[in-house]
Amino acid sequence: MTDEGVFNWPIRVYWEDTDAGGIVFYANYLKFFERARTEWLRSLGLQQQALRDETGGMFVVTDTQTRHHRPARLDDLLLVTTRLVELGRASMTLEQVAWLGQAADAARLCDSQIRIGWVTAQTMKPARIPATLIAKLHNA
Amino acid sequence: MTDEGVFNWPIRVYWEDTDAGGIVFYANYLKFFERARTEWLRSLGLQQQALRDETGGMFVVTDTQTRHHRPARLDDLLLVTTRLVELGRASMTLEQVAWLGQAADAARLCDSQIRIGWVTAQTMKPARIPATLIAKLHNA
Amino acid sequence: MTDEGVFNWPIRVYWEDTDAGGIVFYANYLKFFERARTEWLRSLGLQQQALRDETGGMFVVTDTQTRHHRPARLDDLLLVTTRLVELGRASMTLEQVAWLGQAADAARLCDSQIRIGWVTAQTMKPARIPATLIAKLHNA
Amino acid sequence: MTDEGVFNWPIRVYWEDTDAGGIVFYANYLKFFERARTEWLRSLGLQQQALRDETGGMFVVTDTQTRHHRPARLDDLLLVTTRLVELGRASMTLEQVAWLGQAADAARLCDSQIRIGWVTAQTMKPARIPATLIAKLHNA
Numbered sequence: 001m002t003d004e005g006v007f008n009w010p011i012r013v014y015w016e017d018t019d020a021g022g023i024v025f026y027a028n029y030l031k032f033f034e035r036a037r038t039e040w041l042r043s044l045g046l047q048q049q050a051l052r053d054e055t056g057g058m059f060v061v062t063d064t065q066t067r068h069h070r071p072a073r074l075d076d077l078l079l080v081t082t083r084l085v086e087l088g089r090a091s092m093t094l095e096q097v098a099w100l101g102q103a104a105d106a107a108r109l110c111d112s113q114i115r116i117g118w119v120t121a122q123t124m125k126p127a128r129i130p131a132t133l134i135a136k137l138h139n140a
Numbered sequence: 141m142t143d144e145g146v147f148n149w150p151i152r153v154y155w156e157d158t159d160a161g162g163i164v165f166y167a168n169y170l171k172f173f174e175r176a177r178t179e180w181l182r183s184l185g186l187q188q189q190a191l192r193d194e195t196g197g198m199f200v201v202t203d204t205q206t207r208h209h210r211p212a213r214l215d216d217l218l219l220v221t222t223r224l225v226e227l228g229r230a231s232m233t234l235e236q237v238a239w240l241g242q243a244a245d246a247a248r249l250c251d252s253q254i255r256i257g258w259v260t261a262q263t264m265k266p267a268r269i270p271a272t273l274i275a276k277l278h279n280a
Numbered sequence: 281m282t283d284e285g286v287f288n289w290p291i292r293v294y295w296e297d298t299d300a301g302g303i304v305f306y307a308n309y310l311k312f313f314e315r316a317r318t319e320w321l322r323s324l325g326l327q328q329q330a331l332r333d334e335t336g337g338m339f340v341v342t343d344t345q346t347r348h349h350r351p352a353r354l355d356d357l358l359l360v361t362t363r364l365v366e367l368g369r370a371s372m373t374l375e376q377v378a379w380l381g382q383a384a385d386a387a388r389l390c391d392s393q394i395r396i397g398w399v400t401a402q403t404m405k406p407a408r409i410p411a412t413l414i415a416k417l418h419n420a
Numbered sequence: 421m422t423d424e425g426v427f428n429w430p431i432r433v434y435w436e437d438t439d440a441g442g443i444v445f446y447a448n449y450l451k452f453f454e455r456a457r458t459e460w461l462r463s464l465g466l467q468q469q470a471l472r473d474e475t476g477g478m479f480v481v482t483d484t485q486t487r488h489h490r491p492a493r494l495d496d497l498l499l500v501t502t503r504l505v506e507l508g509r510a511s512m513t514l515e516q517v518a519w520l521g522q523a524a525d526a527a528r529l530c531d532s533q534i535r536i537g538w539v540t541a542q543t544m545k546p547a548r549i550p551a552t553l554i555a556k557l558h559n560a
Contacts, residue, residue: 014458016165016451020158020214021401026341027310031436038434049494061306066344071404074160074469121301124351154318156311166481167450171296178294189354201446206484211544214329261441264491296445300438300494354440
């Protein structure tokens with residue numbers, strides 16, 4: 001988790017994230033991953049609301065492949081790692097992992113391969129990612 | 141609950157609604173109330189997305205007063221009642237109650253007095269509710 | 281969608297399901313799929329809270345593969361289909377699809393292949409699905 | 421917001437928090453307030469999962485009075501303030517406010533008066549707050 005090109009974001013588990021099984025509800029890992037992606041983009045100088053105002057486009061998730069290894073519980077402090085694994089003209093693919101704890105012996109709770117496309121917000125049609133974004137994403 | 145002017149809407153409790161306390165998370169009653177309000181509006185011939193497209197306005201909640209009496213749990217089937225208690229030029233007030241069970245001996249779980257204003261969507265400024273809406277709301 | 285072995289469940293899109301992009305937030309399809317699974321289990325005579333009280337076990341999602349084809353919007357009425365594609369001793373795999381509209385020309389919005397394991401609730405360790413459940417699932 | 425006895429907690433607005441109106445969904449302020457309360461308790465040395473394991477009790481919200489003044493939007497950085505306004509034997513009342521920005525000229529977005537009771541988790545019956553908690557809460 002200290003590799004170059006990996007972005008770290010801490011996430012605390014609150015009541016809202018858990019369910020009556022006593023663990024984090026499965027869909028909520030995708031919320032955690034979205035938060036971490038947003039912060040990863042912000043770390044590259046990209047704010048999504050501003051991007052949309054300026055370019056008329058936005059990112060949308062098109063595919064996810066998610067595996068749940070171990071559950072998280074109330075009050076747990078997770079670390080979410082985000083790594084860009086592929087950058088195309090109209091889409092990119094990220095690998096995101098939720099870990100319990102932040103040390104070297106952190107346990108892998110959940111991981112997801114997430115493909116994100118760029119669309120024109122009005123029409124939701126796929127479009128080429130603007131060149132200025134591509135340049136910034138290459139720095140990731 | 142069979143009074144005139146009361147709109148009934150059933151809500152099932154799913155995993156997503158519960159928390160690690162084994163009960164419905166407190167904020168989620170406001171989701172249930174919103175669903176029931178939307179269905180109440182629909183029963184009056186009002187669809188909110190269409191309303192916005194046609195009038196440029198939308199309803200927003202400005203005040204809630206909520207009391208939690210008893211908890212709901214996974215798999216419970218609730219009944220949410222909605223009653224218009226005041227209709228003004230720019231706002232209305234609803235009383236909404238979540239009951240467990242639908243019979244005469246239903247238990248009151250949560251109730252809320254909810255004030256809703258009409259705003260111009262672009263500016264979020266308060267505005268007068270369009271006359272055609274007022275007419276339909278008077279039928280409630 | 282009228283095939284044998286396919287369970288249908290309608291889902292209405294409310295404000296809570298949408299995001300500032302004007303469409304259903306990607307993680308919320310997994311909420312919709314969970315609701316439809318719960319109703320599918322209920323249609324087979326299986327209530328999850330009762331199951332847990334009786335057997336000490338519960339279902340947890342271990343893998344999802346989800347594709348987002350087209351967005352849903354506020355007030356849309358979706359149909360979620362659920363089909364059991366594999367039943368093992370300790371897990372099962374479902375195919376779930378969210379459609380817009382219920383007619384023959386319904387548009388596929390989102391689909392997911394979802395693997396679900398049975399665990400002992402106390403320990404979260406994988407366990408064999410109780411025989412009485414297996415019998416009921418074979419009827420699906 | 422720099423008064424003694426006021427606990428500050430920053431909250432970033434993500435996609436999951438917004439709705440198709442382009443603003444934070446009204447119920448989600450109660451999620452923000454819950455997160456801030458949890459961090460306020462943590463700042464006093466109180467972890468809720470540990471509390472429950474040790475005492476068999478937990479906090480539940482019994483009453484909220486919430487006013488929405490101005491909307492928040494995607495990417496906004498809010499500050500939530502939490503102040504204990506009353507501490508009884510079986511309940512406490514908090515005042516929580518969500519502000520936009522953290523400076524002296526921050527705008528008040530939403531405030532809530534929130535009453536929280538202590539219950540025995542098994543029965544959900546009201547109970548006296550354990551003396552060790554009371555002592556820590558008095559330091560707030």
